[in-house]
Amino acid sequence: MSFLGRVAETARLMVGLPDYDTYCRHMTDRHPERTPMTRAEFFRDRQQARYGSGGGRCC
Incomplete structure (x- = not known):
């Protein structure tokens, strides 16, 4: 992976967006x-895992 690719991956992980290609x-x-x-299912799954729906989290 190139330097810019690693920077982009790091930035995505810092804001909570895991990389679909890494998952694959x-x-x-x-x-x-x-x-x-x-890709759409993966995005929804990661959003759900991060933010949840109901219960436990207040914000």
Whole structure:
């Protein structure tokens, strides 16, 4: 990965946006029997994990 690619990845992680391509590589390497989420599903899943819906979090 290039320097700018790493800077962009770091910036996304700092604001809570995990990298979809990294997720896809992980799924291919570690869970080849499972179908990865689509980009939209991945985004919704990460939003849900970060902000939740109801219960526990006030803001």
